[in-house]
Amino acid sequence: MNLVHSLIETAKSHGDRTAFIYEEKETTYQQFLDAVIKFASGLHKVGVKQGDHVALLVGNSPEFIIGLHGALRAGATVIPINPIYTPDEITYIIKNGDVKTVIALDTLLPVMEQVMNHVPALEQIIVCAAAPGGAAVKNNKIKTFTEVLMSGDPELPLPIIHKDQTAVILYTSGTTGKPKGAMLTHYNLYSNARDLLSFLEISKNDHIIAVLPMFHVFCLTVAINVPIICGATILIVPKFIPSEVFRISRNYKATVFAGVPTMYNFLLHYPEADPSDLQSLRLCVSGGASMPLTLLENFEKKYNVQISEGYGLSEASPVTCFNPLDRPRKPGSVGTSIINVENKVVNELGEAIPAGEVGELIVRGPNVMKGYYKMPEETASAIQDGWLHTGDLAKMDDDGYFYIVDRKKDLVIVGGYNVYPREVEEVLYSHSSVVEAAVIGVPDEDYGEALKAYVVRKDPSLTEEELTAFCRGHLAKYKVPSGIEFLDELPKNTTGKILKRALRQTLLSKDIQQT
Incomplete structure (x- = not known):
């Protein structure tokens, strides 16, 4: 089976069902x-x-x-x-x-x-x-x-x-150089959609909001390929506008919403939000970046719907983990391995490490890419002995739930101590006046590196001193940001993911201008 055959089979068995709705027009x-x-x-x-x-x-x-x-x-x-x-x-x-x-x-x-x-x-x-x-x-x-x-x-x-034929080449965002093209086969994409369909219990009766950019693999799998396999309805939203998401959810009785944390943040803080507009939702899924616990809890409380966090990357078609629906969800976790996919946390030698320890997350399964287009060396580095090395730092608990700690490249070493920016961001988000936050490492003459926070605040009277004092009450001294800068908004890509590299580049430009 592949993507082409799945559409043919769905049309045979559910030809009269609505495939997608766009600007009020339904297509079977x-x-x-x-x-x-x-x-x-x-x-x-x-x-x-x-x-x-x-x-x-x-x-x-x-x-x-x-x-x-x-x-x-x-x-x-x-x-x-x-x-x-x-x-x-x-x-x-x-x-x-x-x-x-x-x-x-x-x-x-x-x-x-x-x-x-x-x-x-x-x-x-x-x-x-x-x-x-x-x-x-x-x-x-x-x-x-x-x-x-x-x-x-x-x-x-x-x-x-043929199932092993390359279906899609997805170019990564190129955070460490020129973008690389991840080659995904028909079976890579089909198997991931099929297994996610089963894991999240999606059925032909679901109405799935497709507001994530369709060129992005998250939307491609969760909001396009998954519904096509089972005959569900895709609710196409051209652009993320909170009022439009509420309207479409209300008018078409949406049952599944897939988004990134930034989208949930905008929906949470939308001043004209009416919780009843989302009352038909039975499931919200989040990916693309780690969701702050405060945001998750406040959204669920306001809209009375559970958010299931997952994890994935372009090279894995993309999903490898999701919080299961038949077991307790663990806030802060990206869940357990989905069907037919293995996740493992390893040390620098590639050896599995005990539960609770931090290491690199590696992945194996039918969803893992063929390799990078015209980049054999990068492919050999990324895929070793059949395992895809994600570059993400993670830990696993005794129940098999995984937690993304941070990107390996985002790890900050302050005076010899490892600091994971996400931990600091979680504290910042817990402040009632913080809307968004991002933490990066900056050079420091005394400690090698220090932490700098960029914050969008709800209350303009909030000062750097007040927020720093708040952090001191929740973090060890070496984890407290040495500087906090307030911005009107944080730079993001089109999926809503905060671009830390843009913050680093801005900081570098300022340093160059000052010298």
Whole structure:
């Protein structure tokens, strides 16, 4: 079984059920499959062959889902890209990823024409929504999504899709250099969706809010592939706007919400929030970053719905752990290993360590990537003896629940003592006037490193001295931030994850200017 076959099987058994709702319009699974087959054959007609790489720069919309599954049905490998990336970032991925065809928003056409001038191997651009105007119409390398879709022939033979064929290449955020393309097979993605479906007890009766960016693997698996396998309904939200999430949840009786901690924080503090708007939710899932305990507890109390935290990474399709529904949930934990996936905490020699000790989390299972595209050395470093080394520091308790302590690269050593920024952030979040917080390590002449906190405050009268004193009451002296800077907002990526590297870069720029 693979992603292509799962959609075919769902259309056979649940063809009349609603596959997705977008801007009040409902599309059934049979209509969805028909569109996918037509688009796949349309891609073949314009020259897309099995094994070709197709980039997808489209926001949350039916075009994304149809474009994704249409390209997969055509035998192509899909490379989802964040539509708001800069031209340089887009050019790098398209060039490095050997992309021949791009499916993009019409608003990106000027950018894509620039990219085409720098990447001769890029053969054509398929634009979504409005037809391109002016000179673009005369360019035979530019077509519209509708043209390709309508030109499709449902009777045209399409290639056989193998489970070990690369389905998607996901480029990581590149926190330690240029982005790396994680190659995920059809079976990687299908198995993770299938196992998560079982673990979270998702069924055809669920209505799942898809507001996370569809180009991100969290949304791709939890809010697209999982519902497609079982025939559930996807509620497509183009952009995260709290009022829109409340409206869609209320109008369509949403049962599952998937988000990152920042989204939950905005929903919690939304001034016009009505808890009854989320009363149909039976499950909230969180990933992408660790959720502060204070945020989790306050959200659950206000909206009367449990949040199940999990853990994953692009290289694992992405989910490896989730808090189980049939056993007690442990706040602060990312849960236990999901079905068919093994998680283990090891020391620097790769040896398993006792429960309660901190080490690196490594993962093994059918969800682990083939490797990084055109990067054999990085692949060999990441996957050793079948185990994916995540780079995250974790510990496991006696019941098999895992706790993410921090990223290995985020560990701060103050005067010889290990300090995990997340522990400090938890204390900051527990202050009633703190909305968001991020802690990083900074150079220190006396101790080697020190801690600096960046905080968004609810009460503008809160001072650095007051918050530092609060930290002293809850932390050992060496864990207390040496400096606290208040910001109007913290830098985030499009999934809402706080970008600590942006804070480091800002700090570095200030240091350079001062020297």
